Amino acid sequence: MPKILSHIQEHDAGASPIHLHNITLRYNGVSVLEEINADIPAGERIAVVGPNGAGKTTLIKIIAGLIEPTHGEINIFGHGPGGHICIAYVPQRSQVDWDFPANVAEVVMMGRIHQIGFFHWPTRADWAIVRESLERVDMQAFSDHRIGELSGGQQQRVFLAQALSQEAEVVLLDEPLTGLDIPGQEAILHILNDLHQAGVTVLTATHDLNLAAKHFDQIMLLNRRLISYGPATEALSQEALMQAYGNQVHMLPGADGALILSDTCCEGDDEVLRS
């Protein structure tokens, strides 16, 4: 039955987890993304940064297989994203019905729906994986809490636990740190670090250049085009930032030539497309 309803894609040995080739998206004639090319090696932590409307959310949705690009090709472990269940996508908080009658363990179990299969119910082994996933994000104490009772940071951690129970190899996050206090941010970054050590590829959209530079291996600086891609020291050069942020970037006069960005976050960022 699952085979009839959906075909699950095998991975090509040696293929990179995310390969973007000339990704272009136009929406009603307006260019959202232009010719994005990138190859992301396994196990890297990538931060996608750029000003509001740069196309960060859109790029993540394309990688998740939720939006088809107008041109170009995207490969996940060697094949298009459509058949993969190894991709977890944690959208911005606002997109879920928080009043839904489901508890934390049930939400985490949702990640295993394909492993469980049609017409089957979760086994003891599935619940053990759910428990373990919740322990890894330090949320086991909230297992039977209604999802709406949690704080923003706790909800993010539950969704990361869901990605863990899904046994995802590519985790995509859209502004997971926005609106969290410092301990909340630390907790999320700690989990991302864990995922990284487990060899999971983590791609995070964020507007916070400092966090991106400090906690991620590679930076993709985006403003419809891919301006730069590499370690923070290279990708966030003065020239690249000027190109990405244009007149939002100001040079402070002084010996070290510090830059100031007037760009602020982030609600309703490039939401040109609904999935």
Added chain:
Amino acid sequence: MSDLLSFLVEPFQYSFMLRGLWASLIVGVVCPILGSYVVLRGMAFFGDALAHIILPGVVIAFLLGWPYAVGALIFGVAAALLIGFISRRTDIKDDTAIGVVFAGAFALGVALISLQRSYAVDLTHILFGDLLGVSNSDLMLMGILGLLVLLTVFAFYKEFLVLSFDPTLAKTLRLPVTFLQNLLLVLLAVVIVISLQAVGIALVLAMLVTPASSAYILTKRLPNMMLLGALIGAISSVLGLYLSFYINVASGASIVLVATAIFALIFVFAPRRGAVWSWLSTRRERS
């Protein structure tokens, strides 16, 4: 004591009342279980529209001498799929697409009835139900269709759960989203057909959303919401029938009135999420 017993037993000495009881129990149990998804997915308007859309199907079936359920099912399923198609494939918003199809189909039904010179097709029975006119074969059909709906909801429980909680997650987990959405619409059409004789197309919506939303206020998890909704639906059906028998009001209306009264009680007095409780807790915080 024996007065009370005879008070309780008397209505059901009539076989038409007994059949009405069974029919209303089927509706009272099946509607809230599927209705939980209607409540959680915000499909109340869609459910109401779908109920009205089947009117021409019922009339045509009657004119052709078919069982009414066949015409209703064909129209219900076709309309459900048509609305889904319009709102997915065009820029027209969901509720507009529903409105257009709903009003158009209902007008077709009214027109067809008005063409009939004889009053063979009784509009009020279709609109408000005819619980006491349920035949044995009607009852059999309701039972079979009801069982089918419950089995399908059970079989696709976790898929419908993910689809209702987070449609984006359903897509990234590569669930067959369109198939599941259409399946839910077809189930809704079937439930409406089951409810047709009990409460009529004008009041089906109440059985879909009222007991389920009462249960929503009191429960934390979907399975509990469904079971409690079914219990409230069944209680509404039985109490409604007594009310109908003893004070002589239309049975469909009295069942819905009982369900509404239960909702009002729960809405006001429920612990934690009821109106009184939240009023008290805001007062406590202020002082």
